[in-house]
Amino acid sequence: MGFRLDIKKNDQVKVMVGRDKGKVGRVLEVEPRQRRLYVEHVNMIKRHTRPNPAKQIRGGVLEKEGPIHVSNVALVCSECGPTRIEHREMAGGKKVRICAKCEKSLDK
Numbered sequence: 695m696g697f698r699l700d701i702k703k704n705d706q707v708k709v710m711v712g713r714d715k716g717k718v719g720r721v722l723e724v725e726p727r728q729r730r731l732y733v734e735h736v737n738m739i740k741r742h743t744r745p746n747p748a749k750q751i752r753g754g755v756l757e758k759e760g761p762i763h764v765s766n767v768a769l770v771c772s773e774c775g776p777t778r779i780e781h782r783e784m785a786g787g788k789k790v791r792i793c794a795k796c797e798k799s800l801d802k
């Protein structure tokens with residue numbers, strides 16, 4: 695075990711607290727050790743870049759996603775919206791994530 699997160703890359707999640715509360719987006723990247731993730735268009739932070747003509751970088755303000763803690767988001771079930779995740783072990787020993795409300799599989 696260790697650092698695995700219940701939420702995975704490409705999941706749809708909803709932000710439940712903070713500045714971006716209510717936003718829904720796709721998970722771009724997860725950082726299990728830090729228990730945080732990056733969600734498309736969520737927690738946008740501005741980064742100032744210096745012009746570097748040698749690399750054809752013009753400089754200016756670049757916006758990109760900042761990390762948010764995994765406890766601030768909920769996985770979105772296509773049937774019932776934001777939900778809790780439960781785990782099921784299938785007959786063949788395969789583990790799947792299911793929606794705690796409608797028991798639909800959350801893994802494709």
Ligand SMILES: [Zn+2]
Nearest residue numbers: 771774793796
């Ligand atoms: Zn559901």
